[in-house]
Amino acid sequence: MRFAFLMTAAILTGSAFTATTAMAEETGESLYMDACATCHGAAGMGEGPMAEFMSVNVPNLQELAQNNDGVFPMLEVIQIIDGRTGVRGHGSEMPVWGRQFKGEMLDTAGIYGSEIYARGKVLSLAYYLESIQNE
Numbered sequence: 001m002r003f004a005f006l007m008t009a010a011i012l013t014g015s016a017f018t019a020t021t022a023m024a025e026e027t028g029e030s031l032y033m034d035a036c037a038t039c040h041g042a043a044g045m046g047e048g049p050m051a052e053f054m055s056v057n058v059p060n061l062q063e064l065a066q067n068n069d070g071v072f073p074m075l076e077v078i079q080i081i082d083g084r085t086g087v088r089g090h091g092s093e094m095p096v097w098g099r100q101f102k103g104e105m106l107d108t109a110g111i112y113g114s115e116i117y118a119r120g121k122v123l124s125l126a127y128y129l130e131s132i133q134n135e
């Protein structure tokens with residue numbers, strides 16, 4: 001009885017976790033298509049229509065793990081997307097998404113609420129990018 005309960009709890013917890021992760025990826029994907037695909041391309045390979053107007057190469061986002069000894073550099077990716085942390089700051093052609101996402105909700109959600117909203121979006125995007133890495 002106790003074992004069955006524990007198993008059920010484990011299964012429920014497991015599937016809730018998977019569902020949350022899947023949801024984050026799905027949100028990340030639609031966000032990506034809205035905000036990033038113009039430059040990085042729908043597949044993330046740097047093939048977006050804006051890429052030819054950039055003065056630097058638009059990187060292939062499927063190769064982030066490959067370029068980091070096979071490990072997806074989650075923290076760095078979060079910081080690069082957010083753009084407010086100074087990682088790849090000046091001279092970068094990437095929009096500062098953290099500021100932009102926060103600005104979208106500042107009036108409605110206030111300083112703290114909009115910060116949470118911005119971080120959620122950045123994290124969903126990072127999860128999505130992790131899901132499209134080349135083996």
Ligand code: HEC
Nearest residue numbers: 035036039054056057058059077080081092093094097125
């Ligand atoms: C206006 C074009 C443009 C848009 C839109 C854009 N990027 Fe970028 N991105 C770039 C360029 C150019 C670089 C190369 C380095 C630089 O300029 O910062 C880059 C670099 C990156 C990197 C670092 C890649 C590496 O190899 O180190 C990541 C991660 C990234 N972008 C994610 C995103 C995400 C996620 C979005 C959408 C929220 C996005 N980008 C939207 C142009 C863009």
